[in-house]
Every structure is written in structure tokens, then in C-alpha cells.
Amino acid sequence: MRALGIGNYPFPNDDEGTYLAQAWAVQHGELAHYTYWYDHPPLGWMQLATMSWLPNWLLPDLPTFVQGRIAMLPVAAAAMVLVYVIGRRLGLARPTAAAAMLLYALSPLAVVLHRQIYLDNFAVLWVLVSFAFALSPRRHLWHHVAAGMAFAMAVLSKETIAVLLPVLLVTLWQGSHPSTRKFSFAGFGSGFVLTGLFYPLYALLKGELFPGAGHVSLLGTLKFQLGGREGSGSAFEEGTDAHQLFTDWLDRDPYLLIGGAAAAVCAFAVRRLRPAALAVLVLTLVALRPGGYLPQMYIVQVLPFLALTLAGLAQAVIARLPGKPHLRPAAALAAVAVAAVLAGPHWYERDRAATAADDNxxxxxxxxxxxxxxxxxxxxxxxxxxxxxxxxxxxxxxxxxxxxxxxxxxxxxxxxxxxxxxxxxxxxxxxxxxxxxxxxxxxxxxxxxxxxxxxxxxxxxxxxxxxxxxxxxxx
Structure with missing residues (x-):
């Protein structure tokens, strides 16, 4: 579905061209096509550079942004598989984990935003890898080291994803054995810090870690990103950019957003679902903070956790229904039918429009x-x-x-x-x-x-x- 009409909708965002041009620069031995000013860590477009050459070679007559969007398809596919894996490791049955994957895959927000060239898509992929390792049922130390390394890769793809660090720590606490927990945290911390240090070390070696006359700097840009950008206003105040973004997101998919948020609140009562519920809570609070900058693609970071909490809570509720256990499959089918009746027509219209439109x-x-x-x-x-x-x-x-x-x-x-x-x-x-x-x-x-x-x-x-x-x- 993501591939159908991928070059025709949505209208290109200038960020897409920027990241694709930076990937081209990496292929030619530079970090950016102009002066690299540490606007984002470069790992995101480094990954894009390793993937975009193939569509460029196979389909040279297409506009370059279309070639770049085709390169994003494997990223979206891998993220869908990881949602299923994480669902299983959160204790969801196979049908429920598959339902979470479908909720994530078919949401009109995901269908549109996953085909665009955004760093958030790479960051979410690595965060899901980190969650999968942190929840590994084998609880091997190297799994927890890998979780830290994967989370560092996520932050080096898009730095704003770092707000999920407390969530990963809670997940690791839940996924580790009490007798070896301190080693698990040490391993996670080592993997995260040692991998993440490459970025500030690069800036230090370039003489660009600290602000100074005549050069860009990592800390100077970070200061700008945190406090120098014009805010998006309050999501609760009509007329602000944040309010417009929330309105647009809800218009595209009110069912996963509202249903998943409500499920996240209730899911705190289910121990195995708390990591996903906490991720929804943290990311929502960051989005709702007054005066902060809220980009259009931010919602990408929340979608997998909304899908997991919604499907997981439905399973938990059905498992606790009174009566005979053999009636629970019928209750699950009824839940699927209700969801299809409520969300199906809206999702169908939105997804059909995304695949059939010709805006570009x-x-x-x-x-x-x-x-x-x-x-x-x-x-x-x-x-x-x-x-x-x-x-x-x-x-x-x-x-x-x-x-x-x-x-x-x-x-x-x-x-x-x-x-x-x-x-x-x-x-x-x-x-x-x-x-x-x-x-x-x-x-x-x-x-x-x-x-x-x-x-x-x-x-x-x-x-x-x-x-x-x-x-x-x-x-």
C-alpha cells in the first residue's frame, strides 16, 4: 500500500529534499551538501545514503525525491515486523500481535508519513530494535548491550527520540532478571554511551564542540534547537501551529490516536503493557508542552506504541471477561468486527486517497x-x-x-x-x-x-x- 502512488502523494516537503541531498553528500565523502552545522546527527542520512543508490540506479528517470521515498519502504516494512516482535515479547498472543502490526501498518497517518523521507522513520526503527532487545525472553547480557547500542543509533538518527530513555530503562527493568539486573543496566549504559560518544567526539576532533567565532558548533546548535527555535504554540489554543497539527493528525486518524491514548491510560494497570503505555504518555506530554517546537512528522514516533497498547488492552480485557473461556475467541472476533465497522470506512477512504491521488x-x-x-x-x-x-x-x-x-x-x-x-x-x-x-x-x-x-x-x-x-x- 505504501508503494502505490508513492511519488504522487503527499506533496513533497523541503525536509525530504534536504535529507536526500545530505545522503548524496555522504555518498561523495561529505556529511552535508553545504556546511554541516550539526542541525541533526548525521546517522539518519548516512542510512539513507546506503539505501538510496539502488532506486537511483534502477529508476534514473524518476525525480530524486521519488527515488528516496522508494528507499524508505524497507524501513517501514522492518518497523512493522518489529511491532509484531515487541507485541509477542509484551505477552500478546500471535493474533493480537498481528492485530497491533496491522493497526500500525494501515493507519492513514502511517501510510502517508512512512513513505516520506524523514529521519523520524529511521529513529523509530532503531527504538523498536532497542525495545525488542530489552524485552528479550532469554535475558542475555549481550541483548541488553545491544539494546543500549540500538537506542544510541535511534538518538543519532533523530535526537528528539532521546525522551524515550526513561521508558527504555523501565522496559529493561521489567525485562531483566532481578539477580542480574545491575549487569543488564551496566551493559545497556555501556552500549548506549560508547556508541553515542562518537558524535560529540567527532565534533571535538573537528574543534566544533563548543561555540566560537568563525565556526559552527555542536553545543551552539543544540542550544538553538532547544531554545532558539520559534515555538509552535499550545495545542489547546486555536490558531497555533501545534493546534493545527493536532487537528490534522486527528482528522487523518482519530481512531488510533484517541483509542490508543485512552488504552494507554488504562494499560498502566496491566504490568506487561506498561512500557508501551509509558512511551505513549511521555511522547504525548512532550507534544503538549507549551511553547515547544512541534514538527509535522513527530506523530511517527508515537504510532507503534499506540497500536501496541490498543491491541494489548483489548486482549487483557477479553481475557478477564467472566464466563466460559471458550467464548473469548468470539469476543475477540466481535472486537475486530466493531473496530472494522468504526474505523474501516474512514481508513479505507484515507488510504485510497493516498494511493490514488496525483498531486506531484x-x-x-x-x-x-x-x-x-x-x-x-x-x-x-x-x-x-x-x-x-x-x-x-x-x-x-x-x-x-x-x-x-x-x-x-x-x-x-x-x-x-x-x-x-x-x-x-x-x-x-x-x-x-x-x-x-x-x-x-x-x-x-x-x-x-x-x-x-x-x-x-x-x-x-x-x-x-x-x-x-x-x-x-x-x-
């Missing part, structure tokens, strides 16, 4: 224009694009970095601005996408480019259109 023809057309339209010597022509089309322009022969310029870097990166001594006059073309038009009031050079650009090609209509602007310089 403009990006396909723009990528084709970059590849096929003669504009002179592409090594000398300078074009500004959004993050999504940056790599398409590179593949088309434009010089990476300063020949094809990510719009965000026009006024933000000294390495780029010093190559533009005449400002906007040194640019030949702008690929005007919704992302660029949304930023032009904040970037002076981009605003000047729009003021002096003449359309030479246009794809689509309305706010989603893409225009190719040739910059008219009369001097």
Missing part, C-alpha cells in the same frame, strides 16, 4: 525541465531551487553547491554569499516552488530574484504550481 505532477515536470531543457553550459549556469529539486538539478549537470543553490543558503551561508558578489544579478534561473514563494519575504536575495524574474515555463496552477523564472539583468 508539477515536480515531475520541473525535474524533467531541468534534465532536458537546453540552457547553455550547465556547469556555468546558476539556478536557485528548493530542497526537493536541488538533487535533480545536480543530476542534470548543474554544479552542486554554488551552481545549483538551495534557496535557504542564499543569505544564510557565507560560503555561498561570497560567490555572489553582485547578489541576485549573479543568478540565471529560479525554480519557483511553493517552498520558495513562502520564504521570499524572509530572504532579501530571494525577494530580489522574484522581482526581476520572467517566467519561461510553468507547471500546474494555483498555489501548488512551479514556475521557471529567468532572471533579467540589464547591466
Amino acid at each position: 505532477g508539477v515536480y515531475h515536470d520541473a525535474a524533467r525541465w531541468l534534465r532536458e531543457t537546453p540552457v547553455g553550459d550547465r556547469d556555468q549556469v546558476r539556478v536557485v531551487t528548493d530542497g526537493v529539486l536541488w538533487l535533480d538539478a545536480v543530476d542534470a549537470g548543474y554544479r552542486p553547491g554554488t551552481g545549483v543553490i538551495w534557496h535557504y543558503k542564499l543569505d544564510q551561508d557565507p560560503a555561498v554569499t561570497k560567490t555572489l558578489p553582485h547578489g541576485w544579478k549573479d543568478i540565471d534561473y529560479v525554480v519557483s516552488t511553493p517552498a520558495l514563494r513562502g520564504e521570499r519575504e524572509h530572504l532579501p536575495t530571494l525577494r530580489d530574484l522574484f522581482a526581476h524574474g520572467t517566467p519561461v515555463a510553468s507547471f500546474g496552477e494555483g498555489g501548488g504550481r512551479i514556475d521557471i523564472l529567468r532572471i533579467e539583468n540589464d547591466e
Whole structure:
């Protein structure tokens, strides 16, 4: 289902292009396609780099963001399998664990967000690996060391997932034997710390751990990420970005979100379900904190635990029903039927829309224009694009970095601005996408480019259109 229409829906997010371009940079021996400023740990796009080359090689005519989305399919598949494994290790019966996996796999939120190129998808995969090791029924010490290493891999894929550390510790407490518990915690801590130290050690060796003049720094960027970003407002206040996000998430899948959250509250009464319930609680409290920054893809981190708590609580309730035990399978079938009647039509409509929609023809057309339209010597022509089309322009022969310029870097990166001594006059073309038009009031050079650009090609209509602007310089 995730593969059907993967290039046509949803509309590309600029983050997708950024991570894909950074993966391309890793394939060429760098950590980022521009100055790496420690915005995120690089492990996420390193993993993407190991996977994205195959779709690029097999399907070279597709836009690069579609190739990257295809590379995300194995990540989604592995996460589904791990939900089943964790369900079994939480004490769920095979049918219940399979039901949790299906809840996770078929949720309209998962169908859309798992096909997009987000670091959160890699982080969730490694968190699930960590939970699976922490709950290993064999309780081997190396399993708990591996749980710590896997959790470090999750944090190095997307640092915000670190809020689940207390949940992993509770899970490890529950999954370890009392007589060897201290060794289990020592092993987990060793695996986590020794693996995670590679990132600050890299910054230290580069002289970029601490803030200073003339260079980026890990701690300086971390300070910005924690307190310097504009907040999303309160989820309870209408008109804020956080409220809009929650409204959108609930519109897409109210059944798993509300049902899973309610189940998580009740699941604290069931000992074996507490790790999943605690994960839901922690991630929900972080999302609801006032004034914090809440990204669109954050909900990805919560979905597997919502599915596990909902399916697990249903099993626990059915197991405690009074009466004859042989009636419990009938009660389970009745629960499945009720869920199908309530959520089935909504999920079907949402999932069908995601697989049948065709919203991205403009990006396909723009990528084709970059590849096929003669504009002179592409090594000398300078074009500004959004993050999504940056790599398409590179593949088309434009010089990476300063020949094809990510719009965000026009006024933000000294390495780029010093190559533009005449400002906007040194640019030949702008690929005007919704992302660029949304930023032009904040970037002076981009605003000047729009003021002096003449359309030479246009794809689509309305706010989603893409225009190719040739910059008219009369001097």
C-alpha cells in the first residue's frame, strides 16, 4: 500500500529534499551538501545514503525525491515486523500481535508519513530494535548491550527520540532478571554511551564542540534547537501551529490516536503493557508542552506504541471477561468486527486517497525541465531551487553547491554569499516552488530574484504550481 502512488502523494516537503541531498553528500565523502552545522546527527542520512543508490540506479528517470521515498519502504516494512516482535515479547498472543502490526501498518497517518523521507522513520526503527532487545525472553547480557547500542543509533538518527530513555530503562527493568539486573543496566549504559560518544567526539576532533567565532558548533546548535527555535504554540489554543497539527493528525486518524491514548491510560494497570503505555504518555506530554517546537512528522514516533497498547488492552480485557473461556475467541472476533465497522470506512477512504491521488505532477515536470531543457553550459549556469529539486538539478549537470543553490543558503551561508558578489544579478534561473514563494519575504536575495524574474515555463496552477523564472539583468 505504501508503494502505490508513492511519488504522487503527499506533496513533497523541503525536509525530504534536504535529507536526500545530505545522503548524496555522504555518498561523495561529505556529511552535508553545504556546511554541516550539526542541525541533526548525521546517522539518519548516512542510512539513507546506503539505501538510496539502488532506486537511483534502477529508476534514473524518476525525480530524486521519488527515488528516496522508494528507499524508505524497507524501513517501514522492518518497523512493522518489529511491532509484531515487541507485541509477542509484551505477552500478546500471535493474533493480537498481528492485530497491533496491522493497526500500525494501515493507519492513514502511517501510510502517508512512512513513505516520506524523514529521519523520524529511521529513529523509530532503531527504538523498536532497542525495545525488542530489552524485552528479550532469554535475558542475555549481550541483548541488553545491544539494546543500549540500538537506542544510541535511534538518538543519532533523530535526537528528539532521546525522551524515550526513561521508558527504555523501565522496559529493561521489567525485562531483566532481578539477580542480574545491575549487569543488564551496566551493559545497556555501556552500549548506549560508547556508541553515542562518537558524535560529540567527532565534533571535538573537528574543534566544533563548543561555540566560537568563525565556526559552527555542536553545543551552539543544540542550544538553538532547544531554545532558539520559534515555538509552535499550545495545542489547546486555536490558531497555533501545534493546534493545527493536532487537528490534522486527528482528522487523518482519530481512531488510533484517541483509542490508543485512552488504552494507554488504562494499560498502566496491566504490568506487561506498561512500557508501551509509558512511551505513549511521555511522547504525548512532550507534544503538549507549551511553547515547544512541534514538527509535522513527530506523530511517527508515537504510532507503534499506540497500536501496541490498543491491541494489548483489548486482549487483557477479553481475557478477564467472566464466563466460559471458550467464548473469548468470539469476543475477540466481535472486537475486530466493531473496530472494522468504526474505523474501516474512514481508513479505507484515507488510504485510497493516498494511493490514488496525483498531486506531484508539477515536480515531475520541473525535474524533467531541468534534465532536458537546453540552457547553455550547465556547469556555468546558476539556478536557485528548493530542497526537493536541488538533487535533480545536480543530476542534470548543474554544479552542486554554488551552481545549483538551495534557496535557504542564499543569505544564510557565507560560503555561498561570497560567490555572489553582485547578489541576485549573479543568478540565471529560479525554480519557483511553493517552498520558495513562502520564504521570499524572509530572504532579501530571494525577494530580489522574484522581482526581476520572467517566467519561461510553468507547471500546474494555483498555489501548488512551479514556475521557471529567468532572471533579467540589464547591466
